[in-house]
Amino acid sequence: MDKFNEAGIRPVAISTDTSQESRDLIQKAGYSFPFLSDHNTEAIRRYDLVHKGAGISGGDIARPAEFLIDSTGTVRWVNLTENYWIRARPEQVLEVAKLLK
Amino acid sequence: MNRRFNWPLLVGFVLTIAAFLTYFFVFVWFPVTRDFPWANLLIFVVALVFLFTGVRRGFASDRPHPTRAKVVTSIVATLSLVIIGLFVFITLVGGRWLPASKGAPQVGQRAPDFNLPDANGKPVSLNELLTSPINGAAPKGVLLVFYRGYW
Numbered sequence: 001m002d003k004f005n006e007a008g009i010r011p012v013a014i015s016t017d018t019s020q021e022s023r024d025l026i027q028k029a030g031y032s033f034p035f036l037s038d039h040n041t042e043a044i045r046r047y048d049l050v051h052k053g054a055g056i057s058g059g060d061i062a063r064p065a066e067f068l069i070d071s072t073g074t075v076r077w078v079n080l081t082e083n084y085w086i087r088a089r090p091e092q093v094l095e096v097a098k099l100l101k
Numbered sequence: 102m103n104r105r106f107n108w109p110l111l112v113g114f115v116l117t118i119a120a121f122l123t124y125f126f127v128f129v130w131f132p133v134t135r136d137f138p139w140a141n142l143l144i145f146v147v148a149l150v151f152l153f154t155g156v157r158r159g160f161a162s163d164r165p166h167p168t169r170a171k172v173v174t175s176i177v178a179t180l181s182l183v184i185i186g187l188f189v190f191i192t193l194v195g196g197r198w199l200p201a202s203k204g205a206p207q208v209g210q211r212a213p214d215f216n217l218p219d220a221n222g223k224p225v226s227l228n229e230l231l232t233s234p235i236n237g238a239a240p241k242g243v244l245l246v247f248y249r250g251y252w
Contacts, residue, residue, distance in 0.1 A: 034230070
């Protein structure tokens with residue numbers, strides 16, 4: 001995470017978890033970046049990432065996805081994995097981050 | 102050689118369970134072994150060799166209890182194959198059940214704004230995330246990581 005901060009990149013995690021659940025997760029895992037709670041899938045819908053009924057109790061959740069957004073608010077890199085088990089690696093993101101001013 | 106105890110069958114079965122569990126508890130933490138579960142598939146192959154040997158032993162005619170040996174061998178072997186199948190299914194097939202997300206923002210497009218509560222319940226907008234400084238300097242960018250949740 002320090003590497004992201006050094007590169008001037010702020011990681012932000014978004015899920016349907018409540019603030020309380022995020023707080024527990026942060027405490028347990030020691031994360032130092034913001035966790036946002038999108039309980040009503042507002043942002044998740046706006047980014048077209050709703051995975052219908054995939055939550056533990058059949059609720060809608062976000063599918064895994066990563067977006068790098070530059071300081072003007074423009075999307076510079078997107079990763080929409082096709083397999084749940086395959087995720088973006090930090091090095092990939094840091095490589096793209098070098099191009100940002 | 103001890104003909105009573107079919108150890109290759111047991112080793113094969115234990116290896117099968119180990120290969121299944123280690124992916125979720127160990128190898129999932131390393132991108133190299135997570136993206137494609139080759140480490141686990143390798144253990145499965147070794148397990149299959151032991152299972153195959155075990156099945157041949159179990160069905161050999163010189164067992165002290167031929168019927169019991171055949172039944173036990175069949176159950177253990179079938180169970181192992183089910184576990185291997187389940188693993189391949191979960192990682193290579195089940196993992197692909199994701200929405201296509203055709204409407205997701207693309208490179209060059211403006212990122213849709215949002216305003217969501219953080220872990221302390223304080224509302225945070227994308228604009229704030231893009232402007233509030235990191236270590237005293239304006240951020241170059243924000244990496245949005247959407248995840249399924251801590252369930």
